[in-house]
Amino acid sequence: MVERSPVFDDDPGPVAPVPVELSSHPARHCLGVDTEVFFPVSELGVLQARLVCTGCPVRVACREWATATGQYGIWGGTTREQRIAHRHAATIPAPEPVRPAVAA
Numbered sequence: 069m070v071e072r073s074p075v076f077d078d079d080p081g082p083v084a085p086v087p088v089e090l091s092s093h094p095a096r097h098c099l100g101v102d103t104e105v106f107f108p109v110s111e112l113g114v115l116q117a118r119l120v121c122t123g124c125p126v127r128v129a130c131r132e133w134a135t136a137t138g139q140y141g142i143w144g145g146t147t148r149e150q151r152i153a154h155r156h157a158a159t160i161p162a163p164e165p166v167r168p169a170v171a172a
């Protein structure tokens with residue numbers, strides 16, 4: 069089995085090029101982890117992949133990049149579905165503040 073990091077992978081897999089600040093970070097937790105781990109096919113696999121990302125020093129940047137570029141798989145400790153939901157929530161305008169009724 070070939071061990072590669074998803075952020076160090078030069079296959080055409082990612083939808084957009086991985087930023088060098090992610091792919092070259094020496095302390096990223098997925099360094100040396102098999103890429104397949106980040107494309108799980110079960111809930112247990114999702115948990116295992118997210119566990120790798122826990123505490124990764126580039127987790128936030130990784131998640132933001134994956135959200136912005138529509139990546140598949142686990143990035144920044146999140147699933148694609150979580151990133152899509154977060155993206156939609158960010159585009160929904162905040163509700164108008166509720167004003168208390170004033171007695172006449």
Ligand code: SF4
Nearest residue numbers: 098121124127130144
């Ligand atoms: S957050 Fe996860 S996928 Fe992103 S660089 Fe860190 S370990 Fe890799």
